[in-house]
Amino acid sequence: MKELRMHGKGGQGIVVGGETLSNAFLNAGKFLAVMPSYGVERRGSDVTAFGRLSDEPVRENCMCYEPDYLVIFDPSQLKKPATYKGFVPGGVIVACGTDPEEVLSMGVKPSKLVMVDGIRIAYEVTGNNLTNMIMCGAFCRAVPELPMEALLKAIEENLPKNFQKTSILGAQRGHDEAVVYTYEIHGEHSKKAPAWTRHVLACREPEKPRYEAPWGNGAEKIVTVDTGTWKVVRPVLTEESCIRCGICATYCPIQCIRKGEDGYFRADLDYCKGCGVCAYECPKKALTMVQESEFRKA
Amino acid sequence: MLKVLSSNEAAAQAAKLARINVAAVYPITPQSQISEDVSKMVARGELDCDIIEVEGEHSVMSSITGAAVAGARVFTATSSLGLAYMNEPMMFAAGMRVPMVMVDVTRETSAQRGISTSRQDAASTRDCGWLEIDPADGQELLDSILMAYRLSEDPEVLLPTMVVSDGFFMSHLYEPVDVPEQEQVDRFLAPVSERRRTQFSDGKAMQFALSLSGKDYIQYRYHTLKAIDHVKEVFPKVEKEFEEIFGRSYGGLVEEYRTEDAEYLLMTNGSASGMAKNVIDAARDAGIPIGLARIRMFRPYPREEVVRILRGKKAVGVIDRSICLGWNCGHLFQEARAAIACEENMPKMLSFIDGISTMDITREHIELAVGMTVAAGNGEPVQETNWLSWE
Ligand code: SF4
Ligand code: SF4
Numbered sequence: 001m002k003e004l005r006m007h008g009k010g011g012q013g014i015v016v017g018g019e020t021l022s023n024a025f026l027n028a029g030k031f032l033a034v035m036p037s038y039g040v041e042r043r044g045s046d047v048t049a050f051g052r053l054s055d056e057p058v059r060e061n062c063m064c065y066e067p068d069y070l071v072i073f074d075p076s077q078l079k080k081p082a083t084y085k086g087f088v089p090g091g092v093i094v095a096c097g098t099d100p101e102e103v104l105s106m107g108v109k110p111s112k113l114v115m116v117d118g119i120r121i122a123y124e125v126t127g128n129n130l131t132n133m134i135m136c137g138a139f140c141r142a143v144p145e146l147p148m149e150a151l152l153k154a155i156e157e158n159l160p161k162n163f164q165k166t167s168i169l170g171a172q173r174g175h176d177e178a179v180v181y182t183y184e185i186h187g188e189h190s191k192k193a194p195a196w197t198r199h200v201l202a203c204r205e206p207e208k209p210r211y212e213a214p215w216g217n218g219a220e221k222i223v224t225v226d227t228g229t230w231k232v233v234r235p236v237l238t239e240e241s242c243i244r245c246g247i248c249a250t251y252c253p254i255q256c257i258r259k260g261e262d263g264y265f266r267a268d269l270d271y272c273k274g275c276g277v278c279a280y281e282c283p284k285k286a287l288t289m290v291q292e293s294e295f296r297k298a
Numbered sequence: 299m300l301k302v303l304s305s306n307e308a309a310a311q312a313a314k315l316a317r318i319n320v321a322a323v324y325p326i327t328p329q330s331q332i333s334e335d336v337s338k339m340v341a342r343g344e345l346d347c348d349i350i351e352v353e354g355e356h357s358v359m360s361s362i363t364g365a366a367v368a369g370a371r372v373f374t375a376t377s378s379l380g381l382a383y384m385n386e387p388m389m390f391a392a393g394m395r396v397p398m399v400m401v402d403v404t405r406e407t408s409a410q411r412g413i414s415t416s417r418q419d420a421a422s423t424r425d426c427g428w429l430e431i432d433p434a435d436g437q438e439l440l441d442s443i444l445m446a447y448r449l450s451e452d453p454e455v456l457l458p459t460m461v462v463s464d465g466f467f468m469s470h471l472y473e474p475v476d477v478p479e480q481e482q483v484d485r486f487l488a489p490v491s492e493r494r495r496t497q498f499s500d501g502k503a504m505q506f507a508l509s510l511s512g513k514d515y516i517q518y519r520y521h522t523l524k525a526i527d528h529v530k531e532v533f534p535k536v537e538k539e540f541e542e543i544f545g546r547s548y549g550g551l552v553e554e555y556r557t558e559d560a561e562y563l564l565m566t567n568g569s570a571s572g573m574a575k576n577v578i579d580a581a582r583d584a585g586i587p588i589g590l591a592r593i594r595m596f597r598p599y600p601r602e603e604v605v606r607i608l609r610g611k612k613a614v615g616v617i618d619r620s621i622c623l624g625w626n627c628g629h630l631f632q633e634a635r636a637a638i639a640c641e642e643n644m645p646k647m648l649s650f651i652d653g654i655s656t657m658d659i660t661r662e663h664i665e666l667a668v669g670m671t672v673a674a675g676n677g678e679p680v681q682e683t684n685w686l687s688w689e
Contacts, residue, residue: 019472022302026474033473035466057474059572061435061467063658158302195689196581196669202686203666203679226598 003064004032004051006098007083008073008131016159017073017132018049021146022289023154025053028146029291033058038141045230046077066093070110071139073131076229078102091222094142096131100181111185116178119232124221125170129232133167138172148175171233227254231274233289235267241286248278248287302654303475305436305468309401309461311475312443314345315603316399317457319370319490322350324380327413329403332375355380360385366396367506371447371490373398378405378412378419379543380481384515385423389422389460392427394507395522397450398458404568404598404619405465406655412451414655416584419570421620421629425538427522429459429529430597436475438548439463441536444478447487450535455525462596464569464619467653471569478544480677486493489548495662526598531593536562551600553592555608556582562671563645565630567593570659572650574617577664601637611645612675615667617686619653626683627651646674652686663689 008014018034025032030053037048048066066086072095077083079102087093090108096118097103103113116129118137127135140148148171155167195292210216235248242264249257249265256271257278269279279287303311309332313321321340339345348370350361355376355641376384391398401419406412420430431446433439435599439461446459463469489632527625534550541547543623555575557563571592583589585677591607591614594599608614617629624630631649638644650667653659663686674680 019302022472022474026300026302031474033471035471038456057437059575061464061569062472062573062660142548192662194584194668195581195665196586197673198586198666198669199673200666200670200689201673201678203670203686204338206685206688 001058002053002068003088004053004068004069004071005064005067006051006071007048007051007077009076009129010045010046010047011129011293012073012167013130013132014049014073016138017071018051020133020136020154020158022144022152024136024140025160027150027153030145031057033061035061035063038064046080046278051212055288060277067137068093069139069143071135072096072103073118073135074129075102081106081231084108086099089187089189092142094135094138094178096135098179106247109183109185111183112142113181113183114138115181118174119293121170121177125173126166130170133170134174137171137176138178140171141175141178141180145207148172166283177253189272221286226269226270227256227273228270231272232275233274233277234269234290234292234295235274235278235287236290237264237266238288240265241284243284243286245283251277251281253277299477300474301477302472304331304438304470304472305463306331306437307335308440308475309443309463310339312440313399314339315478315486315647316373316444316447316481317439317484318345318347318373320348320350320362320363320365321373321487321570322357322365323350323374324352324376324382326377326405326406327374328469329377330404331469334602335639336373355383355455355519356387359384361392361400363391363396364389366391367394368628369490369496371451373400375401375403377403380406381419381423382407385426386538387673388423388426388428388458389573390507392522393518395456395525396458397447397456399446399450399461400422400458401439401443401461401463401467402461402466403469408567415464415467415619416654417618417620417629418544418645418654419458419463421460421622423460423596424629427457427526427599429455429457429526429595430594430683431459431461431595432459433463433468433548434568434571436468436471436473437546439468439514440475440477441544441546441548442666443471444487445472445533445540448539449529451533452532452536454528455523457522457529462568467569467658471516476546476558482543486540512532522611528597529595530602531599548594549592550603551595552603552607553594553595554589554607555590555592557589557591560587561607561612561667562586562665562668562672562675563591563611563614564588565591565593565614565634566662567596567630568619570617570619570664572660573659574664577619577661577668581665581668586668588671591659596633599633599637602624604634605635605641608634608645609641610643613646615648615650615671616676617650617652617659617664619651620653620661621654631683646673647682648680649683651683651687654687657687659686 034051068091161170256268406416596613627649
């Protein structure tokens with residue numbers, strides 16, 4: 001039994017990616033049970049999915065805390081400690097990015113690290129940040145038990161016809177363009193002693209909740225979500241075309257577009273999540289969505 | 299044929315294989331995929347079924363009750379608040395002795411906007427007069443839905459059946475599921491036309507919910523009770539027939555896993571059972587004689603089976619995903635403890651509450667439950683009810 005954890009963003013097709021891997025493993029005679037984490041999933045927010053791989057049908061229906069495989073679908077997840085939590089030393093990491101140091105600097109000890117420039121390939125293949133099939137292809141490269149033919153067959157048999165061409169191309173490029181790094185791992189990974197060895201006669205009680213009942217103004221519970229970290233594209237204004245009508249500001253779903261002193265409407269990039277609604281609604285086509293990587297280079 | 303399906307998709311496949319005639323489903327997380335899949339099957343012409351569009355779950359239950367008395371094989375699925383909203387017509391359906399199958403994809407109820415898992419919704423309907431089957435994974439859910447129609451439509455039973463699927467931990471888990479051939483299913487479950495109870499052909503008017511009072515009323519109540527109880531005899535037979543055709547079976551009313559020579563037991567239902575089996579295997583390897591009793595049928599409650607399995611054990615730890623508010627324990631615990639009261643040579647019972655809201659019933663939590671159950675069996679003063687969530 002091997003545990004697998006996938007990290008990415010809502011809208012990158014992680015659930016479909018997991019389902020496709022499950023179909024691919026089934027083609028290769030193995031069982032992969034996959035389950036996304038749940039919550040209020042929105043395009044751009046962090047998404048995690050769990051998988052268990054076995055030669056037999058999998059009987060556990062739980063999340064995974066000590067993954068042997070990590071698949072990271074988006075570069076934004078590379079710098080987050082939560083991505084690597086519990087990763088078993090000597091396991092395999094398949095990551096969307098180009099610099100292995102970005103992963104290794106997080107303190108993990110993979111025996112194999114497979115990196116692929118997924119976002120670039122995704123934009124070339126599909127025109128957006130949908131990296132799922134690219135990462136599935138890279139996963140095949142990392143895990144010899146899963147032959148590429150099994151993945152391609154899974155795509156052909158299970159994905160809707162209109163996605164097949166780009167999916168196959170993405171998977172193939174993910175596989176072929178992935179760079180494999182291998183490392184020697186020393187020492188045994190010691191497993192935790194089973195909890196039944198703890199001598200517990202009563203479980204802990206919770207602390208008293210903040211409110212007697214869940215009433216209150218909730219002020220101290222308000223959290224600001226950095227929706228700005230979700231974006232892979234940002235709106236860029238061409239002032240010559242803009243008529244300062246403010247339609248973009250009206251439609252922005254998170255209301256981050258404000259009128260400046262010069263009368264132009266601009267997005268607050270700390271919160272802009274790059275959804276592109278403003279550019280779509282602008283009557284003068286004065287807004288263009290430009291890839292974040294363009295600005296990173298600058 | 300093995301197909302990668304979520305439990306929600308497996309439920310929709312089962313409804314199709316059962317050749318349902320009428321469905322009414324109101325979408326709600328985490329059940330919506332079932333209603334969407336059934337609607338798609340009808341739209342694509344793969345399933346000859348009428349879908350009644352309704353404005354809420356009360357009407358869902360009311361409309362399919364009507365369709366079922368008119369002779370249709372009906373289906374629905376719901377969750378949480380939807381199930382609560384159906385409570386009144388659910389009691390009606392059971393009182394009218396209407397055969398139907400509903401999938402409840404479990405979810406926390408309204409307080410604090412619980413959209414995550416918990417079996418509180420299903421537990422709150424335990425005395426509605428419905429049968430309740432509790433599968434542990436997508437395959438068993440598909441199979442149980444087919445068996446549920448056989449039970450519901452059995453002339454000696456004629457009661458609605460709820461098949462419970464754990465929200466998210468089953469509903470959103472994708473894994474290979476063996477989808478049977480239609481021809482096999484047809485052999486197991488005859489088309490409903492052959493089992494039709496109501497005939498309108500002679501043009502006579504019929505009334506379906508006679509109004510009764512006093513002893514006449516109680517007489518029907520008593521008959522309903524007998525019919526529910528009778529399921530304990532029918533179900534193992536249905537499962538045996540199922541096994542003959544499909545080659546799968548799950549162990550009757552209560553599945554026993556490594557119980558024969560066990561001194562201690564865990565008790566679970568639903569999706570927590572797989573990990574519990576894993577922990578039991580590990581504990582056995584470490585020399586702890588422990589087994590698992592998985593309650594597969596909660597209504598009727600398999601009292602006799604529970605007494606038989608628990609007799610002579612030292613301690614039993616029951617893991618629940620629901621809370622008897624007003625009595626600090628879980629529902630499985632409460633019923634098992636009631637079943638063994640006044641019986642001789644019975645174990646010490648512990649209640650463990652876990653897996654509510656976004657909390658997972660983890661390996662570590664189950665291991666802890668094993669340790670505490672063993673301690674209780676050895677006479678140590680272990681607290682009766684324990685919430686594993688803060689461990
Ligand atoms: S909608 Fe377009 S034209 Fe109007 S203010 Fe925004 S950017 Fe300018
Ligand atoms: S892309 Fe435009 S509409 Fe979307 S969040 Fe950013 S500013 Fe608002």
